[in-house]
């Protein structure tokens with residue numbers, strides 16, 4: 001009994017930090033429809049600024065605290081609302097999610113660059129003495145950091161209650177949270193309440209960051225990811241709607257974590273790996289089993305309008321003649337590139353461009369699931385990991401041919417994808433993406449450390465295959481091998497997109513209701529998309545491990561899953577060229593930045609992140625938008641030429657005419 | 670045995686009862702009208718028939734089979750097709766692809782392995798059938814354009830065509846004439862009559878245009894606030910006092 005009380009008391013402070021971020025999530029989700037995956041990064045930013053002013057510049061605690069929580073954090077919230085999220089109100093849930101993802105990728109990198117190299121040690125809490133001990137009910141003790149959390153949370157909650165009860169803007173926000181549509185109809189200025197909500201929630205995330213920081217020896221992003229995911233779990237517990245429930249959920253989660261740590265046998269593997277990953281497991285289970293989250297398609301985004309029709313691909317608005325010339329140009333260009341790479345490039349560029357091919361394969365999996373299936377999956381890197389580890393284990397531990405291992409890895413990844421899809425597809429939109437995130441985190445924290453999966457501390461080696469006369473340990477042969485794999489996978493994706501499966505998925509994205517009503521089984525089509533996408537990612541993961549010679553868990557960190565999505569959607573998620581361009585950008589841009597421009601290669605991630613924030617404006621991808629513009633230019637020149645020729649020879653007109661560019665007219669109004 | 674038999678269907682939305690014990694039958698090849706003022710529950714009834722909404726009580730029989738628990742897509746494959754009051758087209762797809770995808774969904778001939786081997790190009794037979802429907806609806810000239818480029822009237826025709834491609838035994842039409850001008854309405858009615866005569870498709874029609882209903886349907890049911898207030902031969906029902914008060918009265 002005493003033990004129990006001790007764990008509960010220990011758990012409450014941690015839980016309060018989760019709760020603060022959970023409330024932020026719910027508040028912004030309900031007022032602006034954005035599920036802000038960047039709150040972890042915002043908490044990190046607050047902690048970093050606090051570290052800078054308090055530790056580096058020696059400001060006393062109170063000014064530093066006030067500056068961070070009441071100036072910097074709300075300001076960031078204000079800027080984000082005004083600069084980005086305000087313009088996303090009418091867009092699809094996916095566009096909102098992608099923008100938030102872009103921010104979640106870019107912001108930590110910006111902070112890292114600003115903090116500079118080296119570790120940020122020695123951050124202290126806001127209590128006058130972190131190590132002071134306080135006794136409760138006899139012998140239960142809390143230290144200064146924990147007291148700071150308790151007091152701050154109580155004050156924050158009281159302030160929230162007062163705000164929501166007695167101030168006009170608070171009442172408005174409450175109204176919006178409770179029924180966004182009705183309030184909008186009643187003529188409440190949604191812009192004002194959305195700004196206020198963003199500032200308020202950003203301040204709370206900042207508070208959480210400052211409170212959490214002194215618990216680690218040095219500042220690191222990982223803590224804030226755990227914070228974010230725990231908060232997501234608490235928010236899911238509150239069904240993303242109910243603020244008091246979000247508070248309660250956060251606190252319960254904190255307590256549960258301590259209880260689990262206390263009561264599981266300390267030496268067991270489960271205790272070691274499960275404690276830190278408990279929030280991920282809880283989130284996954286909540287998403288699958290918590291009543292009220294399943295089958296609530298219509299409420300997945302409180303403010304969503306109808307999905308705007310995706311603009312047609314650039315290739316749809318060009319004439320046969322232009323298509324032919326771009327194809328010929330494309331083939332010549334690729335042949336020339338391959339020649340240069342094989343016979344002129346040095347070892348460094350050969351390896352880099354082999355990487356481009358490998359990542360292009362992995363990115364094609366996103367073309368399938370996002371471009372064709374219309375879903376944002378955050379666990380593509382996990383499928384790649386499954387492929388990579390399977391290849392490694394089958395080749396090294398079992399002794400199979402490594403090619404067989406690679407295919408087995410792809411098949412296994414596809415099977416896991418299909419299995420995951422079955423429960424996850426009952427969820428929609430944001431919940432589906434969160435479930436894939438939870439799955440990625442569970443895999444990374446629970447399964448990767450296991451010896452026969454991720455290899456534990458030892459890395460598992462991966463040999464290169466020998467095919468007939470070709471020994472692929474020669475890097476040039478391996479490059480050609482990767483090129484062949486990429487071509488095959490590209491053809492697969494193109495064929496499936498053109499085929500019945502692609503049409504079914506297009507139909508489902510256009511209108512799920514109508515698609516069902518002509519006899520398309522939505523679950524089946526989506527499971528096929530998930531499995532295909534997972535299989536392609538698994539194949540890419542196998543290639544990656546072959547290229548590197550080891551299956552390295554660092555190549556498959558879950559954060560990369562964010563980056564992958566962000567890179568692909570910010571180039572072009574719907575075309576095969578888009579995936580290949582994304583592969584090139586992902587591998588080459590960091591090198592250009594660091595070797596040619598002499599800046600940190602992390603700038604690449606910042607650029608990708610900023611590109612994704614643009615997603616709402618160009619849902620087809622920035623690159624695709626540019627391509628469309630330049631194609632339109634060439635088409636105009638071509639038409640003018642054709643017109644002139646037609647004038648001089650009036651009988652021979654008629655062919656080579658472009659279909660008039662489609663007016664994006666909202667059909668579902 | 671009726672083609673469609675709905676028995677005592679009841680649907681509630683948190684407090685309001687949108688349908689209260691509504692029963693209705695449609696025989697093979699018959700054209701039945703369903704009218705009622707705004708908010709009477711007509712669209713809700715369609716959604717219950719097709720399985721987009723789960724009714725709280727009552728059952729739906731199709732060809733004598735109890736399909737109350739069937740998912741939407743299985744009902745569609747049994748021979749239901751519908752159009753929507755708020756147009757639901759597949760944005761980004763061409764008109765021809767709308768028809769093709771419906772054809773494939775009906776036959777269930779799409780196979781993933783065929784896609785992989787690039788064997789999923791439309792067959793001669795499929796092209797012929799889509800061409801025939803395009804001609805029937807007068808959509809040949811826009812066959813290759815994306816649906817976003819169409820006018821509302823023609824978009825409705827695409828919905829009708831998509832529904833017809835599934836070769837339904839029963840076609841549910843939800844206010845097909847809304848958004849069409851008089852001329853378009855007339856040609857749509859003609860097309861529907863032709864389809865009905867040619868293929869023996871039964872039709873259940875929800876419509877505000879009383880003339881359309883009068884000329885098209887042999888039997889008529891009237892909904893008002895979720896209650897069925899009249900049912901019978903069209904002429905009798907339209908002459909009924911209660912119907913005139915509830916429905917026609919407010920429109921004269």
Ligand SMILES: Nc1ncnc2c1ncn2[C@@H]1O[C@H](COP(=O)(O)OP(=O)(O)OP(=O)(O)O)[C@@H](O)[C@H]1O
Nearest residue numbers: 682685687705706707708709710711712713714754
């Ligand atoms: N998803 C829903 N949630 C809550 N109430 C609903 C829902 N769908 C319909 N209703 C309500 O059910 C009632 C019947 O609506 P329905 O759309 O079926 O009417 P209708 O007869 O089709 O009207 P109209 O002629 O305007 O199309 C209305 O009061 C409507 O507000």
Ligand SMILES: [Mg+2]
Nearest residue numbers: 711712713754
């Ligand atoms: Mg209606």
